[in-house]
Amino acid sequence: MISFNNEQKLIEGEIRKFSKTELEPIADEIDKKAIFPIEIIKKLSDLGLSSLIIPEVYGGAGLDTTSLCVVLEELSKTCASISTILLVNNCLVAFPVMKFAPEKIKEYYLRKLTKGEIGACSTELGIDLPGESISIRDTDGKLMISGEQHFVLNGEAAHFVVLPISVSTGKALYILDNNPRIEQKKHHILGLRAAGIVGYQFRDLDIEADTCLLDGQEAVDALMQIRHYTHIGFSAISLGIAEAAYEASIKYSKERKQFGRAICEFPMVQEMLIDMKTRIEATRLLVYNAAAEYDKGDTNTLSAHIARLQSGEAAVYAGIKAVQVYGGYGYIKEYPVERFLRDAKAIQVLCETPNELRALIAKGILL
Amino acid sequence: MILEEKYEKFREKVRDFALNEIACKAYDIDLNEKFPWDLIKRMAELNLLALYVPKEYGGAGLDTLCYAIAVEEIGRECGSTGIFLAAHSSLGVYPIYVAGNDAQKKKYLVPLARGEKIGSFGLTEPNAGSDAAGTQTTAKLIGDEYIINGTKRFITSGRIADIIVFTATKDPTMGYPGISAFIVEKGTPGYSPGKDEDKLGLRGSITSELVFEDCAIPKANLLGKEGDGFKIFMETLDGGRISIAALALGIAQGSLDASIKFVCENKKNGRPLKKLQSIQSMIAEMATDIEAARLLVYQAAMLKDSGAPFTKEAAMAKYYASTVGMKATDAAVSIHGMLGLTKEYPVERFMRDEKLMEIGEGTSEIQKIVIARKILGK
Numbered sequence: 001m002i003s004f005n006n007e008q009k010l011i012e013g014e015i016r017k018f019s020k021t022e023l024e025p026i027a028d029e030i031d032k033k034a035i036f037p038i039e040i041i042k043k044l045s046d047l048g049l050s051s052l053i054i055p056e057v058y059g060g061a062g063l064d065t066t067s068l069c070v071v072l073e074e075l076s077k078t079c080a081s082i083s084t085i086l087l088v089n090n091c092l093v094a095f096p097v098m099k100f101a102p103e104k105i106k107e108y109y110l111r112k113l114t115k116g117e118i119g120a121c122s123t124e125l126g127i128d129l130p131g132e133s134i135s136i137r138d139t140d141g142k143l144m145i146s147g148e149q150h151f152v153l154n155g156e157a158a159h160f161v162v163l164p165i166s167v168s169t170g171k172a173l174y175i176l177d178n179n180p181r182i183e184q185k186k187h188h189i190l191g192l193r194a195a196g197i198v199g200y201q202f203r204d205l206d207i208e209a210d211t212c213l214l215d216g217q218e219a220v221d222a223l224m225q226i227r228h229y230t231h232i233g234f235s236a237i238s239l240g241i242a243e244a245a246y247e248a249s250i251k252y253s254k255e256r257k258q259f260g261r262a263i264c265e266f267p268m269v270q271e272m273l274i275d276m277k278t279r280i281e282a283t284r285l286l287v288y289n290a291a292a293e294y295d296k297g298d299t300n301t302l303s304a305h306i307a308r309l310q311s312g313e314a315a316v317y318a319g320i321k322a323v324q325v326y327g328g329y330g331y332i333k334e335y336p337v338e339r340f341l342r343d344a345k346a347i348q349v350l351c352e353t354p355n356e357l358r359a360l361i362a363k364g365i366l367l
Numbered sequence: 368m369i370l371e372e373k374y375e376k377f378r379e380k381v382r383d384f385a386l387n388e389i390a391c392k393a394y395d396i397d398l399n400e401k402f403p404w405d406l407i408k409r410m411a412e413l414n415l416l417a418l419y420v421p422k423e424y425g426g427a428g429l430d431t432l433c434y435a436i437a438v439e440e441i442g443r444e445c446g447s448t449g450i451f452l453a454a455h456s457s458l459g460v461y462p463i464y465v466a467g468n469d470a471q472k473k474k475y476l477v478p479l480a481r482g483e484k485i486g487s488f489g490l491t492e493p494n495a496g497s498d499a500a501g502t503q504t505t506a507k508l509i510g511d512e513y514i515i516n517g518t519k520r521f522i523t524s525g526r527i528a529d530i531i532v533f534t535a536t537k538d539p540t541m542g543y544p545g546i547s548a549f550i551v552e553k554g555t556p557g558y559s560p561g562k563d564e565d566k567l568g569l570r571g572s573i574t575s576e577l578v579f580e581d582c583a584i585p586k587a588n589l590l591g592k593e594g595d596g597f598k599i600f601m602e603t604l605d606g607g608r609i610s611i612a613a614l615a616l617g618i619a620q621g622s623l624d625a626s627i628k629f630v631c632e633n634k635k636n637g638r639p640l641k642k643l644q645s646i647q648s649m650i651a652e653m654a655t656d657i658e659a660a661r662l663l664v665y666q667a668a669m670l671k672d673s674g675a676p677f678t679k680e681a682a683m684a685k686y687y688a689s690t691v692g693m694k695a696t697d698a699a700v701s702i703h704g705m706l707g708l709t710k711e712y713p714v715e716r717f718m719r720d721e722k723l724m725e726i727g728e729g730t731s732e733i734q735k736i737v738i739a740r741k742i743l744g745k
Contacts, residue, residue, distance in 0.1 A: 123705065125704065125705060125706065126635060126704045126705075127633045127634065127635050127640065127704070127706075128633070128634045128635060128636070128637065129633070129706075150705075150706070151705050187708075187709045187710075188398065188709065188710045189708050189709055190700075190707075190708040190709075190715040190718075190719075191708065257494070258495075258496060258497050258498040258501065259497075259498045259501070263497075266732070268732040268735065268736075269732070316697060320693060320697075320722070323567070323722055323726075324725060324726065324730065324731070324732075327496050327497065327726055327730055328491065328496060328520070328521040328726060328727075330726070331564075331566055331567050331568070331722065331723055331726060332564045332565060332566050332567070333565040333566070333567075334565075338567040341567070341722070342567070342719075345697070345700055345708070345715075345718070346708050348701070349700065349701055349703075349704050349705055349707065349708065350705060351705075353701055353702075353704040354701050355643075355645045355646065355649075355701065355702075358645060359645065
């Protein structure tokens with residue numbers, strides 16, 4: 001059983017209130033027009049609800065992983081783009097800075113985040129795409145970065161960016177302030193349309209030597225840790241989307257009448273609701289189990305990978321079925337369920353595909 | 368499946384057209400919601416708009432199997448163009464072909480079949496979806512005219528259609544015996560298309576509301592007899608389901624084509640994706656599901672062409688093809704990973720387009736009811 005402590009319940013209530021008053025009115029519009037909701041992030045930041053995992057000494061909320069999941073899940077019930085932005089700020093940006101940066105850099109970047117600034121992080125594609133590589137050259141003691149990153153999460157509105165990249169010597173982790181010379185490439189993306197996912201093009205941009213946080217084996221290990229932590233966050237977002245799709249289906253199936261009765265009375269509609277609910281309950285246990293294990297200091301990544309795989313599938317399933325329950329009305333943008341489906345699919349393949357996750361799980365269980 | 372050579376020849380002809388003229392436009396049609404007027408003109412020139420209608424009525428004089436193959440091959444490149452063809456042929460043309468009298472056929476069927484006019488079918492209403500017999504639109508006979516009042520919704524090609532077959536009831540409390548089918552022409556006073564829907568997929572097709580406000584329709588535009596409406600739309604949907612099944616099949620095949628190309632062209636850590644067993648497993652499942660769907664679709668079409676009952680088989684084909692189609696298009700996006708979310712690849716479009724196949728012309732749940740009734744009796 002999952003039981004939240006008082007602080008977590010309090011946060012859940014806060015976010016619920018915020019979602020209702022601030023997110024609900026704009027969620028459809030920012031999706032449709034692909035607007036990065038910078039004002040909303042500022043408001044969340046002012047309420048102390050954006051820099052969730054950053055320690056209080058840097059002005060953050062100092063929350064644990066379970067609390068982080070509570071926030072991400074709850075926000076995702078209304079708008080998964082917003083929760084994705086927070087996930088990136090926390091799991092992909094604050095986390096590596098907290099864990100792997102020297103104090104000076106920590107102070108600089110974590111303070112930026114707690115002031116409401118946006119951090120971005122590039123993701124490596126699961127395939128070897130020609131042109132998709134970054135090179136860093138040392139020219140007369142000056143470091144120059146060039147190349148392309150196809151997907152930079154939060155990239156559109158970022159004040160600074162974390163770059164996990166492959167270099168000739170292996171992996172490396174860089175962090176740099178945004179620069180007008182970094183060219184952005186806009187994507188028309190299926191889901192998470194307001195999350196500011198863009199491509200970055202670097203053309204001989206000179207960077208400071210201290211922008212490299214880690215390289216070599218240290219970087220490889222760090223990337224593993226970041227991924228582990230991020231999977232837990234993503235699984236909370238998928239869970240929230242699945243719940244949103246389910247709640248909407250319950251509500252609609254009670255209201256919509258066909259053949260003289262509410263469609264929720266038909267066993268074939270109930271079948272869909274039951275299958276959604278069963279998956280959601282299982283997913284919830286997996287997500288909060290992974291979070292609790294992490295908070296206990298368990299470094300085994302298996303539960304996080306399983307939670308991510310299950311939640312990704314559950315959310316896509318719930319999205320598809322929610323559109324089905326709504327029928328023709330589910331297929332149009334007057335109702336939010338088609339957005340839930342698109343967001344669910346986008347989250348499912350972000351950073352790691354289900355196939356790659358399965359491979360990681362196989363590694364874990366065959367140890 | 369080994370079809371007679373003439374069908375494979377026919378497929379090649381449509382495939383060439385789809386590859387050479389549709390494939391390059393599908394991206395733009397979807398992204399910019401461009402209704403494909405130019406492609407419709409080309410389909411008319413190629414005589415693809417009423418394949419099963421005899422030549423004397425302006426059709427191609429072929430059969431339902433050819434029609435299914437055409438929808439499949441066109442849907443394989445562009446769902447929006449495919450749904451236009453399916454709606455025009457099965458919903459616009461078919462009810463007039465089966466239930467129209469000679470005068471109606473001459474006046475309406477011929478220009479529809481030739482593609483000079485665009486056809487549409489107004490059945491669904493805001494409160495009559497799966498319960499299509501729950502129609503609230505009324506038709507009152509006053510003198511020589513029927514006066515129509517009511518609203519239809521989710522009507523494919525509604526706003527642009529020149530000739531619309533629709534259902535209305537003498538009295539909404541009567542249920543299906545009260546329903547008749549009528550023909551209305553664009554521009555008839557009292558009839559106006561309402562707003563278009565902003566949809567998840569099939570964004571290059573037009574889906575509209577149709578509004579009737581004291582719209583007077585000549586008695587001559589009654590299709591069949593009064594009270595035939597239910598029978599006419601059930602028959603229309605039986606045939607229509609074959610075309611939606613064919614479209615579901617085509618879209619699924621399109622997502623498989625794209626996935627094959629992707630895994631053959633790309634590598635992961637230096638190793639071709641197609642060499643990964645997990646990828647092979649997914650491709651094999653998609654291909655097997657799609658092949659099984661193809662057999663069901665062609666079987667339903669062949670039964671219809673033979674004159675045998677095909678209601679159950681058409682429902683099975685639509686249910687199965689759309690279910691495995693949804694699974695295949697979803698898997699195709701997963702295979703592409705994050706790249707599959709972008710419009711640089713067609714797979715997210717296929718997934719969005721495919722979802723309607725589980726809903727339109729009877730949801731999967733309705734198909735299951737139809738199938739069960741045929742197996743178990745009423």
